[in-house]
Amino acid sequence: MPQYADIALPTAVREVFTYHIPDSLADNVLPGMRVWVPLQSHMAIGMVVEVHDRKPEFETRPIRKVLDEEPVMSDEILRLTHWVHRFYYASRGETIQAALPVGLNFISEKVLKPGPVKEVALILSPREETVLKEIREKGSVPLKYVEDQWKPRGEELVKQLVGYGLLEIWEEPRTRVESKTEKRWLWKDGVDEGDLVQIYEKYDGKKEPKWVQALRRLEERGLPMRQHELEDEPLLDNYSMGRIQKEKLIHSDEVPVGLPEPELEYNPEKIKKLNTSQEAAFREISSAIDSGDFHQFLIYGVTGSGKTEVYIHALKKVLEMGRGGLILVPEIALTPQTVRRFYQIFGNTIAVLHSRLNDRERYEAWLDLRRGKRTVAVGARSAVFAPIQNLGIIIVDEEHDQSYKQEDPAPRYNAREVAIMRGYLTKSVVVLGSATPSAVSFHATQTGKSTLLHLPERHAQASLPEVKIIDLKQYRKAMQGPLAVPLYITIEEVLGRNEQIILLYNRRGFASYLQCEACGHIMECPNCSVSLTYHKAKNHLRCHYCGHTELKRSRCPQCGESALEVHGSGTQQIEEEIGSLFPDARLLRMDQDTTSGKDAHARILNAFGAGEADILVGTQLVAKGLDFPNVTVVGVINSDTELAFPSYRSSERMFQLLSQVAGRSGRSEKKGTVYLQTWQPDHISVICARDHDYQKFIKHELDYREQLFYPPFSRLIAIFFKSKDGTMVQKVAETFSRCLSEAAGNAPILGPSPSAIFRMQGQYRWECMIKIDPANGAGSIEKTLDKTFLLYRERKPEGASRVRITVNVDVM
Ligand code: ADP
Ligand code: ZN
Numbered sequence: 001m002p003q004y005a006d007i008a009l010p011t012a013v014r015e016v017f018t019y020h021i022p023d024s025l026a027d028n029v030l031p032g033m034r035v036w037v038p039l040q041s042h043m044a045i046g047m048v049v050e051v052h053d054r055k056p057e058f059e060t061r062p063i064r065k066v067l068d069e070e071p072v073m074s075d076e077i078l079r080l081t082h083w084v085h086r087f088y089y090a091s092r093g094e095t096i097q098a099a100l101p102v103g104l105n106f107i108s109e110k111v112l113k114p115g116p117v118k119e120v121a122l123i124l125s126p127r128e129e130t131v132l133k134e135i136r137e138k139g140s141v142p143l144k145y146v147e148d149q150w151k152p153r154g155e156e157l158v159k160q161l162v163g164y165g166l167l168e169i170w171e172e173p174r175t176r177v178e179s180k181t182e183k184r185w186l187w188k189d190g191v192d193e194g195d196l197v198q199i200y201e202k203y204d205g206k207k208e209p210k211w212v213q214a215l216r217r218l219e220e221r222g223l224p225m226r227q228h229e230l231e232d233e234p235l236l237d238n239y240s241m242g243r244i245q246k247e248k249l250i251h252s253d254e255v256p257v258g259l260p261e262p263e264l265e266y267n268p269e270k271i272k273k274l275n276t277s278q279e280a281a282f283r284e285i286s287s288a289i290d291s292g293d294f295h296q297f298l299i300y301g302v303t304g305s306g307k308t309e310v311y312i313h314a315l316k317k318v319l320e321m322g323r324g325g326l327i328l329v330p331e332i333a334l335t336p337q338t339v340r341r342f343y344q345i346f347g348n349t350i351a352v353l354h355s356r357l358n359d360r361e362r363y364e365a366w367l368d369l370r371r372g373k374r375t376v377a378v379g380a381r382s383a384v385f386a387p388i389q390n391l392g393i394i395i396v397d398e399e400h401d402q403s404y405k406q407e408d409p410a411p412r413y414n415a416r417e418v419a420i421m422r423g424y425l426t427k428s429v430v431v432l433g434s435a436t437p438s439a440v441s442f443h444a445t446q447t448g449k450s451t452l453l454h455l456p457e458r459h460a461q462a463s464l465p466e467v468k469i470i471d472l473k474q475y476r477k478a479m480q481g482p483l484a485v486p487l488y489i490t491i492e493e494v495l496g497r498n499e500q501i502i503l504l505y506n507r508r509g510f511a512s513y514l515q516c517e518a519c520g521h522i523m524e525c526p527n528c529s530v531s532l533t534y535h536k537a538k539n540h541l542r543c544h545y546c547g548h549t550e551l552k553r554s555r556c557p558q559c560g561e562s563a564l565e566v567h568g569s570g571t572q573q574i575e576e577e578i579g580s581l582f583p584d585a586r587l588l589r590m591d592q593d594t595t596s597g598k599d600a601h602a603r604i605l606n607a608f609g610a611g612e613a614d615i616l617v618g619t620q621l622v623a624k625g626l627d628f629p630n631v632t633v634v635g636v637i638n639s640d641t642e643l644a645f646p647s648y649r650s651s652e653r654m655f656q657l658l659s660q661v662a663g664r665s666g667r668s669e670k671k672g673t674v675y676l677q678t679w680q681p682d683h684i685s686v687i688c689a690r691d692h693d694y695q696k697f698i699k700h701e702l703d704y705r706e707q708l709f710y711p712p713f714s715r716l717i718a719i720f721f722k723s724k725d726g727t728m729v730q731k732v733a734e735t736f737s738r739c740l741s742e743a744a745g746n747a748p749i750l751g752p753s754p755s756a757i758f759r760m761q762g763q764y765r766w767e768c769m770i771k772i773d774p775a776n777g778a779g780s781i782e783k784t785l786d787k788t789f790l791l792y793r794e795r796k797p798e799g800a801s802r803v804r805i806t807v808n809v810d811v812m
Contacts, residue, residue, distance in 0.1 A: 002051035032071025090411030099385035117165030214240035266347035301455025323392025330401035353379030399432035465672035516556035517563035520679020547753035590618030658689035714771035718811035733766035743787035
């Protein structure tokens with residue numbers, strides 16, 4: 001019988017904590033169960049990750065309570081989270097917390113309980129009496145509940161009663177989300193048609209009372225019926241149901257509500273027959289499935305080439321073999337069509353982990369999967385941890401999408417990489433798909449880690465749109481607001497034909513940068529090939545990778561004209577300007593501001609799809625929208641803003657964005673045209689997007705990455721420092737960077753340097769980066785960082801605790 005348990009706690013402390021298992025709990029503590037333990041001076045919920053007999057050197061404290069009767073986290077997910085913890089250098093506890101749904105995770109809460117004092121000499125107010133009575137009756141009540149109920153004086157009230165000793169504040173594990181139940185109506189045992197006929201006959205020739213009419217309706221609809229279904233039936237009101245119950249014809253019970261089924265069509269007959277190239281791709285995946293081993297695929301195929309159909313066939317095969325599936329999409333709200341198509345074929349074997357689910361629904365979905373009631377999960381990033389049983393296939397759609405990377409909070413994982421690891425651990429087939437595969441995934445097909453499957457053309461030969469490049473240099477003197485004349489004229493024509501237009505205005509360049517107004521050249525770092533960030537205070541340009549600085553000059557180094565202008569922090573003006581250029585057109589706008597509400601995104605797209613507007617103006621969000629058959633022109637107002645964003649991935653992102661936009665237009669019989677307004681018509685990303693030439697782009701991109709030792713040839717780790725104390729943050733960044741370099745065998749460090757946005761919310765921000773050879777796996781990164789922190793702890797300057805240090809492995 002093991003005596004000790006290693007427990008992951010939701011703190012930033014990386015490692016697990018060891019507690020002892022008291023005799024009273026012997027045999028009840030297993031890995032994957034949540035426990036209630038003392039942590040410093042309070043109590044916390046933790047997850048048991050291992051039980052053992054290795055007596056630690058320090059005095060252990062006991063586990064107080066076991067919160068689960070059976071493990072809530074499987075061995076598989078424990079192993080997966082362990083890997084995430086190592087690979088992304090996140091704490092064990094934070095990682096496990098990220099993998100559990102709300103309601104099962106590590107939330108504790110303060111509760112009020114009766115205190116040691118039973119009576120006081122004072123006269124209590126009626127309010128105080130009421131609160132005290134309720135808490136004495138119930139034994140304990142959440143603090144927040146009392147405070148909210150007696151707002152705005154709740155806090156004061158509690159303070160008084162606690163002060164008297166009548167109440168005490170305790171910390172307890174939050175009770176888990178309960179499954180909700182609902183009333184269900186059934187026929188009483190033994191009731192048959194004859195009984196009903198008897199009743200109808202009583203009223204033969206007379207006017208039937210309402211409850212008898214209701215009874216007829218019930219018979220027509222058939223029972224059982226859920227309470228909420230009665231809402232659509234005016235006859236079946238509370239009175240009639242009660243009256244019929246009184247006749248002893250029906251009765252009710254309570255049943256779990258369960259997960260709401262999406263209101264989508266279910267019709268598995270509609271599975272499509274694969275065309276020749278789909279069939280070829282499917283056959284390869286199929287034989288990997290048969291082998292029962294891990295295998296990684298990358299389906300590269302333009303939008304509309306039929307990748308989704310291949311996913312569906314592969315998933316079907318896996319399900320028929322009795323295994324489960326996981327489908328990751330960038331964001332459910334942005335991919336309603338993909339979800340609809342999976343649901344059509346697989347119906348409620350699927351749990352759709354929609355961001356709109358409330359905590360209870362999320363928990364129900366999680367339970368259904370854990371119990372094997374549903375065998376497929378569809379969801380965004382965090383669904384990679386969904387507790388699917390006997391997993392057989394993982395599909396990552398739009399694998400290049402940035403949203404797979406979690407930036408904040410820790411664990412800062414990339415769901416695509418976690419998916420691959422999960423596939424490896426479970427001997428599943430992993431299928432990544434994209435029209436513009438990431439450099440990382442494409443590279444993997446060249447090194448033999450992954451198999452490339454190509455779907456060369458659009459299904460049924462729908463044509464790719466024509467892409468036209470507008471060189472902004474040529475039209476400097478011929479602009480209509482933000483639009484060059486050719487695009488302006490085209491929009492007028494399209495409006496005249498009652499067709500629709502999408503205009504994309506990229507707002508990504510949030511840091512200031514310097515661009516030449518004459519030739520469009522953006523100032524770049526000579527070492528790192530990323531754009532330089534303009535710092536106004538010092539009037540200089542800085543590379544936030546390596547720290548290279550240069551004074552702001554007045555002449556453009558490329559064309560020699562003195563036309564260098566500061567750009568950045570985009571505005572909303574564009575939308576207004578478009579509005580005034582086309583006063584008769586109906587405009588819809590889609591950006592951060594207009595899509596913050598629930599479902600706002602889908603609402604805007606639906607309105608546009610329904611023809612309620614002529615022009616949709618929006619940020620990158622529009623690129624991921626639905627397909628609109630009536631859209632014949634797509635214009636990108638500023639194609640090269642992406643390049644101003646200081647990142648080694650700028651070209652890749654720009655190519656992906658432009659290609660995606662290009663794929664949005666002309667998906668029906670009407671031919672589409674895409675206009676790219678750019679200062680850099682010769683940029684490889686622009687040219688390759690115009691020519692729909694992924695191969696050329698990726699070759700160029702990988703060459704550049706290899707030369708500069710960027711991912712996938714290295715792993716790029718960023719360390720961020722921030723503090724209100726500007727001097728201290730610099731000192732810490734410098735000390736830490738030296739430790740990092742030393743720990744990595746004096747490997748070169750980029751930086752430390754001020755971040756692209758140096759000040760944010762009153763905090764000064766610095767960063768440094770290091771490129772590490774990935775050949776050594778997760779271990780080398782973990783070892784390097786462990787060693788760095790060890791050195792840093794010895795050398796850190798006084799007052800360093802005011803600086804927050806975060807590690808982002810595989811930073812984007
Ligand atoms: P992708 O996922 O690559 O964007 P889709 O799977 O969405 O491509 O396919 C594009 C369109 O072509 C869809 O409307 C789809 O229903 C249709 N389609 C794809 N493959 C077939 C097929 N084998 N038979 C009939 N229609 C197909
Ligand atoms: Zn640099």
